Amino acid sequence: DTEVTQTPKHLVMGMTNKKSLKCEQHMGHRAMYWYKQKAKKPPELMFVYSYEKLSINESVPSRFSPECPNSSLLNLHLHALQPEDSALYLCASSLTEGEKLFFGSGTQLSVL
């Protein structure tokens, strides 16, 4: 299995909603990542988990809350988002930090 699976594929939420994005991989990778991508822009790093511990938080607002329940799963909890948070949210994994990234197909998020 060489896939990173993200759910849902699309999400529309209001500014007062709470929702979660989910990511799963079964490649035995020990590093997992959240990236944010705006249209026609490169992916921007948000969070890195290494061996299930938060390794990097790229100064992301607290309305985004990551969670790594185990080595195969990564969640991103969303609360009180703003319309400017609308973007494609990409999950990636790698064998360890610094190794090549494998990306999921992303969750297209719209905040109304």
Add this chain to the structure above:
Amino acid sequence: GESVGLHLPTLSVQEGDNSIINCAYSNSASDYFIWYKQESGKGPQFIIDIRSNMDKRQGQRVTVLLNKTVKHLSLQIAATQPGDSAVYFCAENIPGNQFYFGTGTSLTVIP
């Protein structure tokens, strides 16, 4: 056809021609580079990688060239096909750091 990344973010080529996509990276300490292809509505897909101890690496129809002197990376696609139409990103990794992506080049293949 050839792009210069930041200054020419779109590239159009005829089917069957060779394509060259360029990337200028920023940090001389970067030692690992990857090219990704991203189709509309999908996540980036790994194409080919190269470490700084090499200056050329070949894959199936793709070649990556690395010039550390001028901090330049290029992706050559041979016999470009309509399925190659996508946005191409280079990513650089600094030891002990994460991958950071270039601005991307949109490749359109004209049948």
